[in-house]
Amino acid sequence: MFEQKSHFLTSCKPALLLSTLFITTNTFAVEPDYQDQAKLHDIAAAVSPQRIEKDIQALVDFGTRHTLSETKSNTRGIGAARRWIKAEFEKISAECGGCLEVLEVKDTISGEKRIPSPVEVVNIIAIQRGSDEPNRMVMMSGDIDSRVSDVMDFTSDAPGANDNASGVAGVIESARVLSKYKFNGSIVYAALSGEEQGLFGGKILASYAQKQGWQVHGVLNNDMIGNVTGINGVTDNTTARIFSEGTRVIETKEQAHKRRFTGGEVDSASRNLARYIDTIADRYIPNLDTMLVYRLDRFGRGGHHRPFNDMGYAAVRVMETNENYNHQHQDLRTENGIVYGDTIDGVDFDYTAKLTSLNAVSLASMAWAPAPPKDVEISGAVQPSTTLKWQKNSDKTTVGYRIYWRYTSEPQWQFSRYVGDVSEATLKNVVIDNYYFGVVAVNKDGIESPVVFPGDVGAFEQDIN
Structure with missing residues (x-):
């Protein structure tokens, strides 16, 4: 018998304590004694609304950041905005002894509906390399560019204070805070261009x-x-949304056929990344409840996580719960007493800081945690017990593994068992038909990777090259 523990705080239900009857075939492993990490609380508290306000104002002051706008001026247009962002990253890097690699990742786009003539689309990237696994990446992104009602109007003022200077300011602030720490894996801070144009x-x-x-x-x-x-008239600074797609768009016909019989429609790597962030919110971000939205993005719409999803990567969108469409993609004007336009007076800086803290703590937790396990497999059809197997990590960080399971209709993981530094474990008398299962890797402090659902549908690493 063992004491059932769930590290997913949103799902502890007394009615489910029957899970304490389950045992495993393993001898009892010494479990890392997880306590809330003081350093993660420190990261959450270090995010500054005042610095975020200053950064949003700086971006707004460029007048427009339209992808097709001015690039030579030092005071107006997307070129000036990009150079300012790059300078901010370089300043942060100088303060941490060169801990950030600051670079431009760019390409020339032309012949597109919204970019008919050749335009250089330039992303400003800062990479904080991990000490043990420098090639393992978690990323936070925001969009540099802004627009007004006519998506091709690149001369009118388009402040883009909330859409999306808020996201870029959050990225820069996260870099300021996290650059003071060292991590096992790498963190990428990305200010992306060309979002509104495609x-x-x-x-x-x-x-x-x-x-x-x-x-x-x-x-x-x-x-x-x-x-x-x-x-909708609702004012709410205590919730946020996390959008995540279900099955990967690159899923093959064979993988879809297997999934039909084994499940996993709600357990893609992106969905379990979203659950991970939701757990971080419950544990470390005061007065914030995140809503898991099982959709790629808002209804019929898209965002800059989608290109990563399109290539098979785990990616989600983090955003406010209540949008004001009068302040999105609008010319600056007042009509019938309604003020239109995305100006800075529509931004709540404390709320932006709260969501930035959620990102920063999530990035830190994943970068300190081991990599998600690979090659997770499951068996147990027409048997009384369920067995999971996986490939053990070869890093210096992993000390053991934990199995999670939940009822198939539950949004969050409910039950768990630490099984030690093994590559296989059996949950006796836990019938495979009744639950969904997953595996995480654990470090010495008890910090866990995201849950990996068995098979291709849940893998965080696939052959996408």
């Missing part, structure tokens, strides 16, 4: 990551993280 910055960076052979284990795309009063 997600081109994300496509360029996703392709770059693939060519570089990065092991991308999570992309947190932040697109509008500063508005608290919605078009």
Whole structure:
């Protein structure tokens, strides 16, 4: 018999204590005594609303950041904005002894509906390399560019305060805070261009990551993280949404056929990345409840995480719960007493800081944690017990593994068992038909990787090169 523990705080239900009857075939492993990490609380508290406000104002002051706008001026247009962001990353790197690699990842785009003539789309990237696994990446992104009502209007003022100076400011602030720490894995801070014209910055960076052979284990795309009063009249600074796709768009016919019989429609790597962030919110971010939205993005819409999803990477969108469409993609004007336009007075800086803290703590936790296990397999059909197998990590960080399971209709993991430094474990009398299962890797402090659902559907690493 063992004491059942769930490290997913949203799902502890007394009615489910029957799970304590389950045992494993392993001898009892000494479990890392997980306590809330003081350093993660410190990271959450270190995010500054005042610095975020200053950064949003700086971006707004460029007048417009439209992808097709001015690039030579030092005071107006996307070129000036890019150079300012790059200078901010370089300043942060100088303060941490050169801990950031600051670079431009770019390409020339032309012949597109929204970019008919050749335009250089430039992303500004800062990489904080991990000490043990420098090629294992988690990423936070925001969009540089802004727009007004006419997506091709690149001369009118388009402040883009919430959409999406808030996201870029969050990325820069996360770099300031996290650069004071050292991690096992790497963290990428990305300011992406060309989102409003067709997600081109994300496509360029996703392709770059693939060519570089990065092991991308999570992309947190932040697109509008500063508005608290919605078009629906609701004012709420205590919730946020995490959008995540289900099965991968690159799923093969054979993988889809297998999934039909084994499940996993709600357990893609992106979905379990979203659950991970949701758990971080419950544990480390005061007065914030995240809503897991089982959809790629808002209904019929898209964002800069999608190009990473399109290539098979785990990627989600983090954003405000209540949008105000009068302040998105609008010319600056007042009509019938309604004020239109995305100006800085519509941004709640404390709320932006709260969502930035969520990102920073999630990135830190994943970068300190071991990599998600590979090659997770499951068996147990027409048997009383369920067995999981996986490939053990070869890093210096992993000390053991934990199995999670839940009822198939539950959104979060409910039950867990630490099984030690093994590559196989059996849950006796836990019938495979009744639950979904997954495996995490654990470090000496008890910090865990995201859950990996068995098979291709849940893998964080696939043959996507």
